[in-house]
Amino acid sequence: DSGVTQTPKHLITATGQRVTLRCSPRSGDLSVYWYQQSLDQGLQFLIHYYNGEERAKGNILERFSAQQFPDLHSELNLSSLELGDSALYFCASSKQPNGRETQYFGPGTRLLVL
């Protein structure tokens, strides 16, 4: 158990809908990262928040947005969903935002868009 929690575990929705994925980092970790894992693209970095502020963006679509709240949990919002958004979404956390830090990953949310 990494200490990172993600809800829900599974999500099934229809095209055009909007969903929110939630992540709670390990106690004491200030950084939260979101990754998407699909069959054709592998594991890809989406976005990084540190102590409530956005620090880096990766291959995140404009239909996707995220935020980190004062209690440090983070939410990833996916809107106007398409079939291709079906994937595993992982969040990870670390104490500091630099390249020395180990990232601890949650169990993921499996999203299926029908």
Next chain:
Amino acid sequence: DAKTTQPNSMESNEEEPVHLPCNHSTISGTDYIHWYRQLPSQGPEYVIHGLTSNVNNRMASLAIAEDRKSSTLILHRATLRDAAVYYCILRDPTGANNLFFGTGTRLTVIP
């Protein structure tokens, strides 16, 4: 981040040692070599990292070539629980902390 090259897949017999190679010929002087693995239906987990010297921890050993252009993750006695995709990732300690996962090596452990 500099790129790494790993074999797509490897097989090992249970209880045998496994050597997972990684080439990183464009590594910079300050890049650390990190290994993560992803067990089936789980998120990635940290395995080990090193800079120049060989490293050991409870999970594995990391052997780094003298010119740092390649490294090898060593699992001393593979178990069925070690079946996973193993990712070799270069990290600039002063740079962004997001991880770049390549395709990794899928390790199959044969009972």
